Amino acid sequence: MKAEIALATVSGKAYYKLVSELKRRNLPFLSLKPTDALPLDIKVVITTERERQLIEHPSVLVFDEEKYPAEVVNEAIKVLRGKSKYERVVIGVDPGRTFGVAIIGDGRVLETVNCLSMKEAMDVILKALERLPATFNQVKVGNGAPIYTEELSRALDEALPKETAIEIVCEAGTSHFTRGMAHRRGMKDAVSAIKIAERKGRAFHRRKP
DSSP states (O other), rough: OOOEEEOOOOHHHHHHHHHHHHHHHHHOEEEOOOOSSTTTTEEEEEGGGGGGOOOOOOOOEEOOTTTTHHHHHHHHHHHHHTOOOOEEEEEEOOEEEEEEEEEEHHHHHHEEEEEHHHHHHHHHHHHHHSSSEEEEEEEEEEEESHHHHHHHHHHHHHOOOTTTTEEOOTTTTTTTOGGTTTHHHOOOOOOOHHHHHOOEEEOOOOOOO
């Protein structure tokens, strides 16, 4: 796959954060200095605010080094796909003592996050829906830990707009992993969350009027 994203920065902090996020999502990229010539294949450039003026390209995204890089990478993906808005954003959640969250836009996994509490998971879900405008939003919650499932579903019902659909999904079969992943709890939560997002569940009756 040809790289269509360029990182044009000499900031070590920004570069480290962006490279980690792009590699985590298996997105190919080119590393350049802001003054380097840009190949014709590049569709979007990510840089910092102080380096922005050095870059001539029709699609440049500015990354704040103090922030988490997922948001700017999501914006880069939208540029690559020619989208200003997704048709469908689905968030899968594997609840339990830790919460795996998978964010999927129009069938593509955009991000996975492992959260240590329900509050953290709620923050991830709400911020994702805010920054990823879509025609249809849906949150799917796995049912493998009933107490956590019920608590999270009620919290989502309170916090989400009434037009956001909530489903409860059967988790049977979502936790089958290769031997090498057996002790990687964070990876297991993320993969389970993706599978939950991809499954059909039963509608959670919204109490919000």
